[in-house]
Amino acid sequence: MDRLAGKVALISGGARGQGAAEGRLFVREGAAVVLGDVLDDEGKKVEAEIRANGGRATYVHLDVTRESDWQAAVATAVKAYGKLDILVNNAGVLLRAKIENTSEADWDRIMAINVKGVFLGTKHAIPAMRQAGGGSIVNISSTAGLVGSPGGTAAYTATKGAVRLFTKSTAIQHARDKIRCNSVHPGPIATDMIKDVLENAAAWEQRMRRLPMGRPGTVDEVAYGVLYLASDEASYVTGSELVIDGGTTAE
Numbered sequence: 001m002d003r004l005a006g007k008v009a010l011i012s013g014g015a016r017g018q019g020a021a022e023g024r025l026f027v028r029e030g031a032a033v034v035l036g037d038v039l040d041d042e043g044k045k046v047e048a049e050i051r052a053n054g055g056r057a058t059y060v061h062l063d064v065t066r067e068s069d070w071q072a073a074v075a076t077a078v079k080a081y082g083k084l085d086i087l088v089n090n091a092g093v094l095l096r097a098k099i100e101n102t103s104e105a106d107w108d109r110i111m112a113i114n115v116k117g118v119f120l121g122t123k124h125a126i127p128a129m130r131q132a133g134g135g136s137i138v139n140i141s142s143t144a145g146l147v148g149s150p151g152g153t154a155a156y157t158a159t160k161g162a163v164r165l166f167t168k169s170t171a172i173q174h175a176r177d178k179i180r181c182n183s184v185h186p187g188p189i190a191t192d193m194i195k196d197v198l199e200n201a202a203a204w205e206q207r208m209r210r211l212p213m214g215r216p217g218t219v220d221e222v223a224y225g226v227l228y229l230a231s232d233e234a235s236y237v238t239g240s241e242l243v244i245d246g247g248t249t250a251e
Helices: 017-028 040-052 067-081 104-132 154-177 192-198 201-209 219-230
Strands: 008-012 032-037 057-061 086-089 135-140 179-186 241-244
Touching: 008 017, 008 067, 008 104, 017 032, 017 040, 017 086, 017 219, 032 040, 032 067, 040 057, 057 067, 067 104, 086 104, 086 219, 104 135, 104 154, 104 179, 135 154, 135 219, 154 179, 179 219, 219 241
Parallel strands: 008 032, 008 086, 032 057, 086 135, 135 179, 179 241
Antiparallel strands: none
């Protein structure tokens, strides 16, 4: 229960799904967490739940595409808990559209959230982590950041590939600052992001036939991988890719 004892973490997209699961797990392992999201009501409920169970949590409104929001979120972590040790760039959106049917506006939106958001979070976490003596940045990519997709997710794939390589550049540039940076690549995880597929029985059956383990992953299964990379157990791990995909990319 103390894998993150004394650590302070900032998690984007922390109001529900994967981000909320990471927040709850981090607190159970001894961390204080700042949860950022645009879903204020849901985020405040997660904050209240954690506090009611004796944990330390603060919710902040965080539009990851706005630099001022990131500055405020990092400042909140430092003011409330004294430092920042961990950043989880978890916020992201999925766009399903063939390339020729993707509008410029949709392309710009997914790039802004999935890529610019990771850049801005990293940019503003680094000075605080350097002040703290080091830290760990965990960027949530996807198996779509490793291989191409036959479906209508080219824009999403492009963003997750960008996150993968941005992670490696961050790791190289800031290793001497004792700041580690790694990416996590989940396969199909049962969250609202793939709700459209989950609710389509035929599409879901077809997807599961291509998955060696024959089932989607859970948010907790991903969260434990994020926990490892965030913790000092991964002190010699940086610039790496942790794939949590039920064997999807093994074929």
